[in-house]
Amino acid sequence: MTDLDPLDRRLLDLLQRDAGRTLRQLGEEVGLSPSAVQRRIGRYQRAGIVDRQVAILAPDAVGGALLAVVLVTLERESSEHHARFAGRMLATPEVQQCYAVAGEWDYVVVLAVRDMPHCRELGEHLFKNDANIRRYNTLPVFDRVKAGLEIPVSRERGSSP
Template sequence: MRTPPLDDLDHAILDRLQRDSRTIAESIAADVGLSAAAVQRRIKRLRESGVIAREVAVLNPKALGQAMTFVVEVEMERERSEVLDAFRYQVDADPNVQQCYYVTGAYDFVLIVIARDMEDFEEFTQRTFFDNANVRRFTTSIVMRPVKVGLTLPLPTKRT
């Protein structure tokens, strides 16, 4: 699907929605100077075109017993497409993996992983790394305190 050209009003709408997707069209309309119906039409177009990929509830991991976060760098044994694809599918299906990036550099993947405790993380490492002959090595950093967590994108500011 082709991305439509976006103007300053689209950017203003997207800025509001990415901070709080429950913001009602009337509130956005008042801020951007459009009617609520015009805002709703634009939001519909942004959803249909894929600019708005998903709308989700952001949950507090600690409140749900997922107290620990890990940054894991993974080096694969081989860089064959079937090996990489198999690992991608494996981590995509694992609920402990919050984010996975295929990267350049010394490692092939960087994962953001959550776990209840160290025992839970050890079980994750066993099934994901030790039981996988295609993983050469991995290194883990334990997040001591999240400083910034989010998925908001910088948007162009209004032109004057």
């Protein structure tokens, strides 16, 4: 579904910011009836544009979480080694995000842990005790400057800001 009209783009922006708004509230923002909004949202879900809806927790409200960014380089880079690494990341709840990247490092991993001892313990478990990891570097996050998951859809591709 690539033929999104301006109302679709505006509605998708609003849903990304807060999918908990009522159909009426969303409709008032975009100038549609609640039933028209519901039909569009259903279309986005069927088309795979809206993958899922989740609750985003405030870390401080649930006891806090220390974030750490880990840069990882594998020793051997076969598809089997990458699949094994990805499987471990997928199976670890503390791994919040994991990206295969180009350049000096093979992966960027974002961890959400209780504290520094937990970070050290998890790092040793996930990265130090793996014979196929050449090196890794853990960077504790001091301040969250911006954290988001929104995909810009309000403008057409190629248009200037």
